Amino acid sequence: MRLTLEVWRQADAATPGRFERYEVDGVTAEVSMLELLDILNAQLVAEGREPVAFDHDCREGICGTCGIMVNGQPHGPEDHTPACLQRVRAFSDGDVVTLEPWRAGAFPVLRDLVVDRSALDRIIASGGYISTATNAAPEALSLPVNKHQSEAAMDHAACIGCGACVAACPNGAAQLFAGAKVAHLAELPQGQVERYERVRSMVATMESEFGSCTNYGECVPACPAAIGLDVIAHLNRDFRTAVVSERRGEVPERTDVRWLARLRGEAWWQSDPDDRPGDTPKRS
Amino acid sequence: MATESRPEEQPPAGRGGRGDAGAPGGRRAAAVRRAVAIGVAATAAGVARRYLTARQDGQGQDPTHRDAGSAPAPETRPVAPGADLSRSAPADRSAVDTASTATSPPPAAVTREAPAPAAATATRPSRTNPAVAEDLDRRRSIGEEIHDAAPTGDLDTMWDDHLLNLKLVNPANRRRFKVIVVGTGLAGAGAAATLSELGYQVEAFTLHDAPRRAHSVAAQGGINAAKGYKADGDSIDRLFRDTVKGGDFRAREADVHRLSEMSVRVIDHMTALGVPFAREYGGQIATRSFGGVQVSRTFYARGQTGQQLQIAGAQQLLKEVGAGRLTLHTRQEMLDLIVADGRAVGIVTRDMVTGDIVPHTAHAVVLATGGYGNVYFKSTLAKSSNVTATWRAHKRGALFANPCMIQFHPTSLPLTSEWQSKLTLMSESLRNDGRVWVPKEPGDDRAPEDIPEEERDYYLERMYPSFGNLAPRDISSRAAKIQLDAGKGVGPLRNGVYLDFRDAIARLGRKTMEERYGNLLELYTDATGEDPYTSPMRIAPGPHFAMGGLWTDYNQMSNVPGLFVGGEASFNYHGANRLGANSLLSASVDGWFVLPWTVADYLAPQLGQEPVPHDHPAVTSAVAEASGRVDQLLGIGGTTGPDVYHKELGQLLTDHVGVERSAEGLAKGADAIKDLKDDFWTNVRVVGHGQQLNQELERAGRLADYLELAELMALDALDRDESAGAHFRSEHQTEDGEALRDDEHWTSSSAWEAAPPDGTPTRRSEPLTFDAVPLATRSYK
Structure with a gap:
């Protein structure tokens, strides 16, 4: 098929960018969004013109390096799929396809479709970890982990750090990203010790660099790892607990909804609809 | 244990394979067997510790336990006479090298202590086809043997004994040392985070925009560990044996044993860091089986094990960044290694956004830059995986080992x-x-x-x-x-x-x-x-994992003092074939549990010395050369983009250095690669300029190194006149088409010296001995 590409070209962070129009012919349906750029670039290089710079690496949907807006949608028309796994079969012959970099205040454009996402790492650096020195770990089986909790932790840990959630958000907020990490570590017994310091510190960094969440929910379909809005609820809940306890001068205790549920004689997920185990995300 | 049917591997009756509970082996084997039984039954306390106990129980009580064949039991690993091998500081190593060469014509006869009946006699195989041999002699020369300066003694206690002999750096002095870590994958992130936790000044470099992106992230299936959580006969010794056997007897026993021992701690550590390993309903960690083994020892987190380990590593790295103890440089590509007075003292990097080429100097350099399988263009590797860091180190003197060993x-x-x-x-x-x-x-x-x-x-x-x-x-x-x-x-x-x-x-x-x-x-x-x-x-x-890489000793240090290598970038664990789920393991073990100890040993004697200043001639010349190379690539002004060359190179390699190789095809392939290289340097077109984010320039620079590597891969495959593991030479197969090793001539690793200008590369052999796992024909029938 033949496609017309409207591609954002920008020499560097300081130079204003513009769209340029290119024609690409002979594209087959199995070609991915990134291979579409490969085809365009081969064409440009053969003509001695500068190819379109874009970030990409593993091309199997796990590294989170790639990220482009395709017709205004992060990664492309398909939900929960990174650009490297989106196929051109979504388009028809003669379509015009617009390719832009992530659009977010926290992600300055470096060149063409390449943006600087280091703000995400600064959120992690301010608390998104468990502090265990090398060689200081206890025997792995000394802390059994409930299978449901472990699966839930894995659901949240599946985030690939691509930044599509931020790009999709009209506010440029990073709640889904930060929430996924907070929820991942809070689900595990190993993550309890630093749970509330973690969320306070991560939220402080997040708010200094990103917009605020107003529950649009645009981030969810854009997320290649199918992280759900429940992680934002989790983030807010842990943050509230941390802040309220601090105001009262208390050490925050673990809010264990499962324990409360057991007291009420319910299955634990009935008290916490956000954590229902049946909601198996698509890509995990 | 008894289900495995490999009669050819059973040691002769009465001798007792080390740790092989199936054989009538001495008290040590029984102790190990006991430890496994306990380890399976009890779960809460340290299984590793029980293994240690088991080792002490049995240590030294069975004088014949390592006897592999009819020769007398060797006391030690092969070492040069007179060399002090209790430590492997640089001085010791050079002593070994010179001792092994100066005193021994031919070196092999003196340095090897008759380990097995085979493999002791010749360094040069006799070739059936003199034309091939003659052709080969034109392409390469043969240098002195090399030895890894490993400690001597019982494999079971070797690493612990070795740790006692490693020099330490006082906590208060650690901040006076600077270490450069290149690569933030599983090995690099682990080493950088741990060294930083210990108090060293660490500078970590990655060409990605974030440390989490490294290709360790793509490993899906799992990580092996000899936890013995299932009652299926697994043990440290069995993982060790499976890995040696899986590598078709072309890896170092000592290193593989350490890998197996440390596997236990890796799982503990990763669990503590929040890796959500799959669980059973009772809360225990689940395991599954992988290719090449008959036990269930692979730990996994859905199909995203590598991602979860990598993210845990990257988080530890970022924890150190957040604490202000570690400097992380993203989007920086290493273009060269700086070697001054024979030591690795720094690197030259290019800022991939601004194009600035600058030096960084330190007391030691750790390369954890991954494998080179992407040389085939269409491989399972990430697109930016490359060989440049290790290849530039090779050009600066580091030996490149077994380049032909690539797993499909x-x-x-x-x-x-x-x-x-x-x-x-x-x-x-x-x-x-x-x-x-x-x-x-x-x-x-x-x-x-x-x-x-x-x-x-x-x-x-x-x-x-x-x-x-x-x-x-x-x-x-x-x-x-x-x-x-x-x-x-x-x-x-x-x-x-x-x-x-x-x-x-x-x-x-x-x-x-x-x-x-x-x-x-x-x-x-x-x-x-x-x-x-x-x-x-x-x-x-599909081309996948590089077993070959920079040559390292038991300390993961290359032959260039101060240059450490870990993970897939090094060569020492997987021999001729890597077992599934062992690559996450080797990267984790190197990064978290080997390099932090061994780097300290190298640093300790340098207390009081400052890193080499940036106006040192070695630094300025390295920067000038790196810049000159970039300018050269930009200035060729040809007509063909680098990707076109890369595809062509990949096709040449697939055709001639692929799943199956032959002498004829390899010679043809090597010549074709050389022609392609010459064409590249006259006809490549790199659009754009150097002072910008220029992905064409990045690709061209990496490809230039791939072209040189590919030539060496073909040469190494031609030189290694046997089939072993993933290196399958059609001339060397059994009647039913299995790989036919030549243990007599090729029980060795090949470590290549870079060719001098207008010269040929030199192959040095590191003889290998198999005492604990006797040489045997691999059979999975």
Whole structure:
């Protein structure tokens, strides 16, 4: 098929960018969004013109390096799929396809479709970890982990750090990203010790660099790892607990909804609809 | 334990294989067996500690336990006479090298202490074809043997004993040392985070925009560890033996043993860091099996084990960044190694956004920059994986070992279109429940569902009944190639074989399959538009993992003092073939549990010295050379982009240095690669300029190094006149088409010195001995 590409070209962070129009012919349906750029670039290089710079690496949907807006949608028309796994079969012959970099205040454009996402790492650096020195770990089986909790932790840990959630958000907020990490570590017994310091510190960094969440929910379909809005609820809940306890001068205790549920004689997920185990995300 | 049927591997009666509970081995074996039994029964306390106890119980009580054959039991690993090997500081190493060469014509006769009946006599094999030998002599020269200066003694206690002999740095003095870590994958992040926690000044470099992106992230299936959580006879010694055997006896025993020992701690550490390993309903950690073994020792986090380990590592790295103790440089590509007075003292990097080329100096340099499988262009590796860091180090004097050893993964997806940019990998764990088959008749065009059972050839089950679909990677890949060559390939391009889940779905139900492999099967649907639940998957061998890499000693230090190498960038664990789920293991062990100790040993004597100043001639000349190279690439002004060359190079390698190689093909391939290299340097077109984010320039620079590496790969494959593991020479096969090793001449690693200008590369051999796992023909039948 033949496609017309409207591609954002920008020499560097300081130079204003513009769209340029290119024609690409002979594209087959199995070609991915990134291979579409490969085809365009081969064409440009053969003509001695500068190819379109874009970030990409593993091309199997796990590294989170790639990220482009395709017709205004992060990664492309398909939900929960990174650009490297989106196929051109979504388009028809003669379509015009617009390719832009992530659009977010926290992600300055470096060149063409390449943006600087280091703000995400600064959120992690301010608390998104468990502090265990090398060689200081206890025997792995000394802390059994409930299978449901472990699966839930894995659901949240599946985030690939691509930044599509931020790009999709009209506010440029990073709640889904930060929430996924907070929820991942809070689900595990190993993550309890630093749970509330973690969320306070991560939220402080997040708010200094990103917009605020107003529950649009645009981030969810854009997320290649199918992280759900429940992680934002989790983030807010842990943050509230941390802040309220601090105001009262208390050490925050673990809010264990499962324990409360057991007291009420319910299955634990009935008290916490956000954590229902049946909601198996698509890509995990 | 008793289920494994490998009679050829049983040591002679009365001698007792070390740790082999199936053999009538002495008290040590019994102690190990006891430890395993305890380890399985009790779960809460440290299994590792029990192994230690077991070792002490049995240590030294059985004088014959390491006797491999009829020769007297060797007391030590092969070492040069008179060399002090209690430590392996640089001075000691050079002493070893010179001792082994100065006193020994021919070196082999003196330095080896008659370990096994084979392999002790000659360094130069006699070739059946004198024309080939003559041709080879024009292409390379042979240098002195090299030895790894490992400590001596019992493998079981070697690493612990070695740690006692390593020098320490006082906590208050650690901040006076600066260490550069290049690469932030599993090995690099682990080393950088740990060294930083210990108090050293660490500068970490990655060419990615974030440390989490490194290609460790893509490993799917799992990580091996000898936890012995299942009552299936697993133990540290069994993982050790499986790895040595899986590597077709071309890896170092001492290093592999350490790998197995440390595997236990890796799982503890990663669990503590928040890796959500799959759990059983009782809360215990689940395990599964992988190719090449008969126990269940692979720990996993769905199909995203590498991602979870990598993210945990990256988080620890960022923790140190957040604490202000570690400096992280993202989007920086290492262009050269700085060597001053024979030591590695720094690196030259290019800022991939601004194009600035600057030096960084330190007391030591750690390279954890991954493997070079991407040289084939269409490989399972990430697009930015490259060999530049290790290749530049090689050009500065570091030996490059076993470059021809490259693993072809049997379960990558076959190519479907011309523009397909890489080979998508499907985890080998799928072979647990999938059955591999092709139609019995070549050119059978029917849909797979229409081919009746009796017209299907489940060739892995037929050829290797005891391992079946879980035969090791090299064997599975070659078996697939045999089917493809016989015209039995399936799919539109006839370039794949079927991996069929029909029987597993019937047995386990679709839901269980979704739980086990959901994301992998989805990935397949994304890539092909086909549904693997209803029709079989198509798979094909694809270039995957580099067993070869920079030569290192037991301390993971290269022959250039101060240059440490870890993970896939080094060479020492996997021999001629890597077992599935051992690569995450080797990266983790090097990064978290080896380098932090051994780097300190190297640093300790340098207390009070400052890193080399930036106006040192070695620094300024390295920067000038790196800049000159960039300018040269930009200035060629040819007509063809680097990717076109890379594709051509990949095709040459696939044709001549692929799953199967021959002397004739390799010689032809080496010449063709050289011609391609010459053409590249006269006709490549790199558009744009150097002071910008220029991905064409990055590609061209990496390709320039790949072209040189490819030549050495072909040469090494031509030189190694045997078949071993993934290196299969068609001239050397058994009657039924299995790899035929030449233990007499090739029980060694080849470590290459870079060619001087207008000269040829020099091959140095590191002799290997197999005392604990006696040399045997690998059989998975």
